[in-house]
Amino acid sequence: xxxxxxxxxxxxxxxxxxxxxxxxxxxxxxxxxxxxxxxxxxxxxxxxxxxxxxxxxxxxxxxxxxxxxxxxxxxxxxxxxxxxxxxxxxxxxxxxxxxxxxxxxxxxxxxxxxxxxxxxxxxxxxxxxxxxxxxxxxxxxxxxxxxxxxxxxxxxxxxxxxxxxxxxxxxxxxxxxxxxxxxxxxxxxxxxxxxxxxxxxxxxxxxxxxxxxxxxxxxxxxxxxxxxxxxxxxxxxxxxxxxxxxxxxxxxxxxxxxxxxxxxxxxxxxxxxxxxxxxxxxxxxxxxxxx
Numbered sequence: 204x205x206x207x208x209x210x211x212x213x214x215x216x217x218x219x220x221x222x223x224x225x226x227x228x229x230x231x232x233x234x235x236x237x238x239x240x241x242x243x244x245x246x247x248x249x250x251x252x253x254x255x256x257x258x259x260x261x262x263x264x265x266x267x268x269x270x271x272x273x274x275x276x277x278x279x280x281x282x283x284x285x286x287x288x289x290x291x292x293x294x295x296x297x298x299x300x301x302x303x304x305x306x307x308x309x310x311x312x313x314x315x316x317x318x319x320x321x322x323x324x325x326x327x328x329x330x331x332x333x334x335x336x337x338x339x340x341x342x343x344x345x346x347x348x349x350x351x352x353x354x355x356x357x358x359x360x361x362x363x364x365x366x367x368x369x370x371x372x373x374x375x376x377x378x379x380x381x382x383x384x385x386x387x388x389x390x391x392x393x394x395x396x397x398x399x400x401x402x403x404x405x406x407x408x409x410x411x412x413x414x415x416x417x418x419x420x421x422x423x424x425x426x427x428x429x430x431x432x433x434x435x436x437x438x439x440x441x442x443x444x445x446x447x448x449x450x451x452x453x454x455x456x457x458x459x460x461x462x463x464x465x466x467x468x469x470x471x472x473x474x475x476x477x478x479x480x481x482x483x484x485x486x487x488x489x490x491x492x493x494x
Contacts, residue, residue, distance in 0.1 A: 269301025
């Protein structure tokens, strides 16, 4: 006998009641939709299979203790016969111990896929599959495969090498070490982004040919996570063609601010803002407005 629309919608409403409890409603409201002898299947190495409504509630209490501001939202809910399946997200701030992990005060958001099997309007079996690996990555308790994350201090030193060793000292061999193959740099001194180590090498070579005595001094350097911001001050003498401008022999000072994103010890993305207008004025090729 085919399923009636009423049964389908009733089961979806019951599933929504469970979602609402996870999102902050009274845990005892689960008594209305989850059978006392419910079977709960979770990740084998963490939860495995447990039995009973009380065990289901204890699991939720454990998660709420670790994420006191727990939120839960359903995005796709599909029902047929006695089964409801859903894609959801949940998360919160890790302010309490969870699965033996001491509080990190980190905010996380995790995807959860699950199914509910109903019998006479009550859930009798739950299968849940949260993205625990994603959660542990966000909490910083596991490392991503294939690479060793660098610390903020290490990221700052990587960012420092670009202006000091590559640009100022002309150590072009270092480019292959600190610039990723898929590197992209959005630079206000260029109409098109720089892409990859070869284009960076060509750009730096052109820059140093035009300004052989260039010195790019780092004035400020701060880091957060995989992002590093550097503020520098470059001094140089214009002795070769640059940006279509023939050598002027003039000395100049240019301020710049750069935001770098670093992965696995290499620069992968940069946003660079240089005071190009000031440079043009110092070289005598642009007059300031109003003069």
